[in-house]
Amino acid sequence: MARVVVDVMLKPEILDPQGQAVAGALPQLGIGNVRSVRIGKHIEIEFDGEADLDRAREIADKLLANPVIEDFTLRVEELEEADQ
């Protein structure tokens, strides 16, 4: 088994009202030095056998991210023996 991690984030120019709402709540936690918060998605894809980066990129490009508003990055994550 192998895991590929895909992180999807709104493009910088796209407004993130969820992140703004979270940032707006931070003063109530007594935190005053946060300039901004942006929220994205973290997706873990597990393959049978080897990590298939090409296929993971295809999944991310076609389905996980909408290129109009989002960017994505992907990486292979090494699995600990205990996870296998």
Next chain:
Amino acid sequence: MSMRIGVVTFPGSLDDRDAQRAVRLAGAEPVALWHADADLHGVDAVILPGGFSYGDYLRCGAIARFSAVMDSVIKAAGDGLPVLGICNGFQILCEAHLLPGALTRNEHLHFRNRDQWLRVESTSTAWTAGFQAGQEILIPVKNGEGCYVADRRTLDELEGSGRIVARYVRGNPNGSQRDIAAVRNEAGNVVGIMPHPEHAVEALTGPSVDGLGFFTSVLAHLGAHA
């Protein structure tokens, strides 16, 4: 023979029955289409209704776009089949790249549910030919992710080519860029609209009967092209 207009039901669709009813009131025969059935059953036009297809998981419309019926809708739209996406249907059309841009979380984060004034700006579509350019209409809007966004070049191109079908007037309910409520494809057969014309087709249940114009427009369009 009356025109047959397909209304797709996805898991999580809510407004399919209202859309069918609007089709019937306009004088056509509604045909129920199913998300897992690629067969369009010979319909003359297709409506993608509002709701929360596939639970809005991942992004609104993102999973519906890969359903069996959408493969057929995308192909048929390319051949000129009139397609109207309402609310979640608009989101699906954007995800399917039949329309530019995307619908994102309302700017103020609140779900908005109210009667909304729109100005019809493009009447050169299969679904709005029965309106007057500049006509103001009142139909319900109800969405949490209806904020239309696209890059500036796309927005300029939409404006320059008259592809903004309707704009919000007397208040923008969701922060949509340039007050965009509805857009069309280049050919004018595909239209996506955030508010709900199918909820404004009868005096008893709607704020007006302005929504009926979308459904009678497509019948006139189909009649003229038969």
